[in-house]
Amino acid sequence: xxxxxxxxxxxxxxxxxxxxxxxxxxxxxxxxxxxxxxxxxxxxxxxxxxxxxxxxxxxxxxxxxxxxxxxxxxxxxxxxxxxxxxxxxxxxxxxxxxxxxxxxxxxxxxxxxxxxxxxxxxxxxxxxxxxxxxxxxxxxxxxxxxxxxxxxxxxxxxxxxxxxxxxxxxxxxxxxxxxxxxxxxxxxxxxxxxxxxxxxxxxxxxxxxxxxxxxxxxxxxxxxxxxxxxxxxxxxxxxxxxxxxxxxxx
Numbered sequence: 367x368x369x370x371x372x373x374x375x376x377x378x379x380x381x382x383x384x385x386x387x388x389x390x391x392x393x394x395x396x397x398x399x400x401x402x403x404x405x406x407x408x409x410x411x412x413x414x415x416x417x418x419x420x421x422x423x424x425x426x427x428x429x430x431x432x433x434x435x436x437x438x439x440x441x442x443x444x445x446x447x448x449x450x451x452x453x454x455x456x457x458x459x460x461x462x463x464x465x466x467x468x469x470x471x472x473x474x475x476x477x478x479x480x481x482x483x484x485x486x487x488x489x490x491x492x493x494x495x496x497x498x499x500x501x502x503x504x505x506x507x508x509x510x511x512x513x514x515x516x517x518x519x520x521x522x523x524x525x526x527x528x529x530x531x532x533x534x535x536x537x538x539x540x541x542x543x544x545x546x547x548x549x550x551x552x553x554x555x556x557x558x559x560x561x562x563x564x565x566x567x568x569x570x571x572x573x574x575x576x577x578x579x580x581x582x583x584x585x586x587x588x589x590x591x592x593x594x595x596x597x598x599x600x601x602x603x604x605x606x607x608x609x610x611x612x613x614x615x616x
Contacts, residue, residue, distance in 0.1 A: 368393040374429030376400040415440035453518025467608035476522030478593030483611040493530035500573040515557035
């Protein structure tokens with residue numbers, strides 16, 4: 367039986383993960399962590415990580431980037447694998463995650479959807495072929511409650527494109543103060559927030575006389591929750607290191 371602790375259990379994604387785990391054999395959620403401690407399932411909920419000292423095989427985190435330091439301290443102290451699904455980390459927090467992966471297994475991805483991760487690989491191939499003859503623009507759309515912008519997924523996809531381009535790309539998030547033609551070596555990233563949009567990402571390669579667009583649309587949060595649960599199954603028992611969805615689907 368895979369024993370899971372769920373950080374951010376009272377949030378929307380936490381509840382979806384709880385529903386998915388409850389319907390699967392061979393796994394259970396043994397504890398939840400959240401500032402809101404209302405109990406909606408048959409596992410206890412704690413405000414502080416240190417309050418739970420029971421048995422656990424892996425932690426799934428869908429909480430807030432502000433809690434990352436405390437989460438990593440807890441997992442390192444107990445040598446627990448952790449699946450970090452939270453986005454919006456600062457450069458310092460990303461360094462802390464990488465440092466912690468030297469002592470515990472950590473799974474981190476800008477998006478837990480298998481479809482997004484497949485598209486990431488397709489974008490690398492496309493950028494390698496299209497090179498510097500096409501301008502790259504990324505437009506992402508999310509619900510009006512999302513805190514970070516641009517999304518972690520948009521940055522993940524931009525990184526995939528940039529890794530295959532023949533130049534060092536500059537990420538540009540806002541052009542309203544620019545009074546100049548678009549520089550050739552940039553990737554434009556635009557964020558839209560409104561309504562209940564789960565997530566939509568368009569990656570556009572705009573060349574002379576043609577435009578190629580890749581689009582991924584998420585219609586429910588289940589695709590992210592299922593990916594997180596699969597990542598938890600994958601990570602349990604792995605040696606220390608930093609893993610991502612490519613390790614799961616590869």
